[in-house]
Amino acid sequence: MHITEEHNPRLPYLRDKTSKLTTSPGVYIMKDKGGKIIYIGKAKNLHNRVTSYFRKGQDHLPKVWKMVSNVHDYEFIVTDSEFEALVLECSLIKMHTPKYNILLKDDKGYSYIRVTNEQYPRIQAVLQKSDDGAEYIGPYTSSFTVKQAVEEANKVFRLPTCTKVFPRDIKKERPCLNYHIKRCMGVCTGHFSEEEYRKTVAQAVDYIKNGSAQSVERLTAEMERAAEELEFELAAKLRDRIQAITKAAESQKVIDETIPDCDIIAISQNVEIACASVIMYRGGRLTDKADYYLGDRAEPAQMLEEFALSFYAMKEEAPKNILLAEEPADIEMLEQYLREKYGHAIYVAVPKRGHLTKLCTLAKNNANAFISVRVGRTGREVAGLEELARALGMEKPPRFIECYDISNLASSDMVAGMVVFENGRPCRKFYRKFTIKTVFEQNDYACMTEVIERRFAEYKKGEDEGFSQLPDLILLDGGNGHVNTIRPVLERLGIKVPLYGLVKDDHHRTRAIATGNGEISLLKSRSAFSLVTQIQDEVHRVAISYQKSKRKKSSFTLELTQVRGVGDKKAQKLLREFKTKEALKRASMEELRAVAGITIETARELKKIIDEMS
Structure with missing residues (x-):
């Protein structure tokens, strides 16, 4: 977005002031008209x-554009080095909390794990500690940690999570689904004594407090003792419990003793907004997760650096390792700042391979899931758009994507389908279908050229809602030949929209994206691959279904024109009015006569032909 004097009348003054500005490192302080x-x-x-803020014709992302439009004046402080500028910047941001800097609020709320004080205790996650006689474990600073620990313990030890009250409801009703899928021991069946149940709860609490390794060690000792005392049924239950704990530890990234103490940070952006997610590992366990809404999107590297600085500005401690899902603006300077702040060695890295990259993916998925709530989309849709934008080198994820496909049977009934995806989802109200008018022999390139010309002619008219929206990305069902044919057409029409093709393999499945002089593989970008496959399948479905309906109407029209006095135009009138063969068969001779404008004799013959149709 460009900013002009219409948006900020102070631009001439700001440009003149900046032209005399020093080239030294330092900090700049933007102020509004109120100071x-x-x-x-x-x-x-x-x-x-x-200078980059006030330069004529400079493109700005929305957040920067808003800030620059409100700048009345600025001050600056010269420093000896860029690192000194960074330290000063962090100090001033903390002091003044400027509106357009990334500002994070430290959540001082606490969560607890409650073991209820009743005959058959339950393990629950709660936000407050009450004087109710229950046992409380905590406090924890993260509700995520508490909920996860409680869910994990209840699942592993198969404790009831239903609303039944024990012993009141024992044997009152049939067991619920959780019992049948082995997610609950089934206290309601009456097969467990109160003593056995309480012992299981105690084992679950021990699991929460001490982790899986110590729990397995204790349960193994109990299992061996039970076997020695010939209590084989108890030994079998303990064996199953040990296996459940082991399976839970192996199948989750939550527990992994090979992972060093670290924070993993990822940024997610969708169209115009951004958020961050931080995953924290301590002692081989995922101990905390934090999500932050960052507001308007900005340049990713700069946003990541600003977020990291803001996040650690409010933290008393930091782990030795900090992993980032992508490169910040200046990783070495960030690392130096954190080392000086905390007084110990800190290593900031962007993993490129190995199991640590999976942790970055986990953080990225959490960020995508968090932002998806804001934009009303699934995490997969958010990830798909972001991955696609990155693969195509786009500055931001495309909000509107248009895709085109040509369908024909030899040289007859040539048609095209246009589908629109908005924020990763089909927007069917903007779908359009084209009947090819100027091409009479099979030629996909010529057909696509006609369709694109007609589509953007409608855009310039601005009368149709579906055509009046300029897309952020155009995809063609075809390879480099299609892209090289249509790109000059768009240039001639003055349409500046990124254009790519969708290439299929021998099994008619999406394989890659055509650039015009090569291909981009999406095999390593699963969400983007799923998105473009969905788009390609959808446009193919629309084009094929329209082509089939045209062919069906053509054969239907041919049958009607067998009647003397009924030509193509009259047959088309009948089809437009009655739409289906069944409706035509139900029509009376008078209705046929009135619609087609034919004599009663012709109507009688027409009615006979229609009734004989299969």
Whole structure:
């Protein structure tokens, strides 16, 4: 987005002031017309950095555009180095909390694990500690940790999570689904004594407090003792419990003693907004997770660095290792700042391979899931758009994607389908179908050219809602030949929209994206691959179904024109009015005569032909 004097009349003054600015490193402080600080930034070269905000024709992301449009004046502080500027920037941001910097609030709420005080205790996650005689484990700073620990313990030890009250409801009703799928021991069946149940709860609490390794060790000792005392049924139950704990530990990234103490940070952006997710591992366990809404999206590397600085500004401690899902603006400077702040060695890294990359994927998935709630989309849809934008080198994920496909049977009934995906989902109200009018022999390139020309002619008219929206990305069902044919057409029409093709394999499945002079593989971008496959399958379905309906109507029209006095136009009138063969068969001769404008004799003959149709 460009900013002009219409948006900010102070631009001439700001440009003149900036032209005299020093090239030294330092901090710049943007203020609004009331003198309030609205943004603080650091720069290796103050002149170059500040100039980029006010330069004519400069493109800005929405967040920066809003900030620049409100700048009335700015101040600056020169420092000896860029690192000094970073330290000063962090200090000033903490002091002034400017509106357009990334600001995070530290959540001071606590969560607890409650073991209820009743005949058959339950293990629950709660937000407050009450004086109710229950046992409380905690406090924990993360509700995520508490909920996860409680769910895991109840699942592994098969404790009831239903609303039944014991012993009141024992043997009153049939067991629920959880019992049948082995997610609950089935206290309601009456097969477990109160003593046995309480012992199981105690084992679950021990599991929560001490982790899987110590729990397995204790349960193994109990199992061996039971076997020695010939209590084989108890030994079998303990064996099953040990296997459940082991399976839970192996199948989750939650428990992994090979993972060093670390924080994993990922940023997710969708169209115009962004969020961050932090996954925290301590002692081989996932101990906490935090999600932050960051507001308007910005340049990813800069946003990641700003978030990391803000996040650790409110933390008293930091682990030795910090893993980032992608490169920040300056990883070495970030690492140096954190080392000086915490007074111990800290290593900031962007894993490229190995099991640590899976942790970054976990953080990224959490960020996608968090942002999906904001935009009303699934995490997979958010990830698909982001991965696709990254693969195609786009500045931001495409909001509107249009895709086109040509369908024909030899040189007859040539048609095209256009589908629109908005934020990763089909937007069927904007779908359009085309009957090819200027091409009379099978030629996909010529047909696609006609369709694109007609589509953007409608865009320039601005009369049709579906055509008046300029897409962020155009996809063609075809390879490099299609892209190289249509790209000059768009240039001639003055349409500046990224254009790519969708290439299929021998089994008619999406294989890659055609650029015009090569291909981009999406095999390593699963969410993007799923998205473009869905788009390609959908446009193919629309084009094929329209082509079949046209062919069906053509054969139907041919049958009607066998009647003398009924030509193509009259047959089309009948089809438009009655739409289906069944409706035509139900029509009276008078109705046929009135619609087609034919004589009663012709109507009688027409009615006879229609009734004989299969």
